[in-house]
Amino acid sequence: MKYSKIDLHAHYLSPGYKRFLKDQFNDMGDGVKTPAYDIDTTLQIMDQVNIDYSVISISSPHINTGEKSSTIELADEVNEYGATQHAKYADKIGFFASLPIPYVAESITTIDHALDQQNATGFTLPTNSRGTYLGDPKLDPIMQQLNKRHALVALHPNAPGTFDATVMDKIPAPIVEFFFDTTRAVINMLQHGIFARYPDIKFIIPHAGAVLPIIASRVPLAKQLNPNLTNDQIDIKSVLSNQYFDVAGSVLPQQLPALLQLIDSDKLVFASDTPYTPTPAVLSLANQLEDTNMLSDAFKQKMFKTNAQKLLNL
Template sequence: MKYNKIDVHAHYLSPGYKQFLKSQFNDMGDGVKTPSYEIETTLGIMEQAKIDYSILSISSPHINTGEAASTLELANEVNDYAATQQSKFPDKIGFFASLPLPYINESLQVIKQITAAGQAAGYTLPTNSRGTYLGDSILDPVMQALNDTNAIVALHPNAPGVSIPNVNEDIPDPILEFFFDTTRTVVNMLDKRIFSRFPDIKFIIPHAGAVLPLVANRIPLAKGLNPDLSADQLEIKQAMGSQYFDVAGMVLSQQLPALLQLIDPDKLLYASDTPYTPTPVVMNLANALETTDLISDPLKEKLFHSNAEKLFKR
C-alpha cells in the first residue's frame, strides 16, 4: 500500500448488537451472515491496509428492535461499546453514534448525551428504520437537533421498508437493494427539503452515491410531470455538490468517474466497509484505487487522507 488512509466507513459489532442480530435475524441481518468481530479485527485490517484512523459505525440492519425502550437500550449499548474502544485507542479509533430511530424523544436524549460526551465523530443514520425513511416529517425534530450541533451524519443503507415478493428473492439485499434504498432516500431527502432546511448537517453518502450519478440528470425532469414541484425539490446536482461521498465497495471503473462529474472532489472519502467486506477484498479494492489511471495522484491523496483530515479536523 502506497497511501496512508483515513477510513470513514468501517463497522463494529458490540456484544448487544451481535445478540440483536442473533435473536431477531438468526445471524442473517439483511441477508448477510454476521461476521466474527472483536476490536482486534479492526486493528488488524488497519495495519494491513495502511489505515491510520478508522471511524467505526453500526451497519445494517438498524438497531430498531420494534419497541422504543429496548431500541434506546441497544443504542446506548452500541454507543458505549464504541466510546470505550475510542478511549482505548484514541489515535486509531473514532465512531459514529447510533440513534434509536424512529423514536423521537429517545433519539433526542441520545443526541444530548453524545453531544455532552464529546467523543463521537458524528452519527450514523439508516436510510430507513423499519419503513420510516429519512425525510419523513416525523423525524424533523431529530434533524433539527443534528443541525443545531453542526453534526456530521453518515448514511447507511438498509433493506427497503417494503419488499416486492417474488422479485430478486435470491439476490442478497446489499447487492441491489442497498443501492436503490440509498438513492431513493437521498432523493426523498431532496424532495422533503432536508438539505435546504437543515444546511448545517454534513451528510456522507455511501458507496459513491449508489445510483445517484446515473439518475441525477433525470431528477429535474420531474418538473415537467409535476408542475407543483419547486426548484429546491429538484436541484439534485446542487445538493450533491455540497455533501460528502465515500467510496465503499467496487466503485471502479464506472461509478467513481461518473460521480466526480457531479461533486466537489474535496468531499470524496476513503471507505473500507470492513469487516463485512473480507480483508482480501478490502486490499484489492484499495489497490485498485491506488493504481487506477482514472484519477490523479493529488486526488488520490485527498481521497485517502486529507479530505477526511479536514472534515474531522484531525
C-alpha cells in the same frame, strides 16, 4: 500499501448488537452472515490496509428492534461500546453514534449525550428504520438537533422498508437493493427540503452515491410531470455538489467517473466497509484505487486521507 488512509465507513459489532442479530435475524441480517468481530478485527485490518484512523459504526439492519424500550437500550449499548473503543484507542478509532430512530425525544437526548459525554465523531443514520425513511416530516426535530449541533452524519443503506421476497430472492440486499434504498432516501430528503432547511449538517453518502449520479439529470424533469414541485425539491445536482461521498465497494470503472461529473475532489473520502467486506476484498479494492491511472496522485492523496483530515479536524 503506498497511501496512508482515514476510513469513514468501517463497522463494529458490540455484544448487544450481536445478540440482536442472532435473536431477530438468525445471524443473517439483510441476508448477510454476521461476521466475527472484536476491536482487534478493526485494528488488524487497519494495519493491513495502511489506515491511520477509522471511524467505526453500526451497519444494517441497524438497531430498531421493533419495540421502543429495547431499541433505546440497544442504542445505549452500541454507543457505549463505540465510546469505549474511542477512549481506549483515541489516536486510532472514532465512532459514529447510532440513534433510536424513529423515537424522536430519545434520539435528541442521544445526540447530545453522544457529542457531550462520549466524544462521538458524528452519527450514522439508516436510510430507513423499519420503513420510516429519512426525510419523513416526523423526524424533523431530529434533523433540527443535528443541524443545531453542526453534526457529521453518515448515511447507511438498509433493505427497503417494503420488500417483495419473491423478487431478487437469491441476490442479497446489499448487492443491489442497498443502492436503490440510498437513492430513495436521498431523493426523499430532497423533496422534503432536508438539505435546504438543515444546511449545517454535513452528510456522507455511501458507495459513491449509489444510483444518484445516474439519475441526477432525470430528477429535474419531475417538474414537467408535477408542476407543484419547487426548484429546491428537484435541484439534486446542487445538493450532491455540497455533500461528501465515500468510496466503499467497487466504484471503478463505472461509478466514480459518473460521480466526479457532479462533485469535486474535495468531497470524496475513503471507506473499507469492513468487516462485512472480507479483508481480501478490502485489500483488492484499495489496491484498485491506489493503482488506477484514472486518478492523479494528488487526487488520491485527498481521497485517501486529506479530505477526511479536514472534515474531522484531525
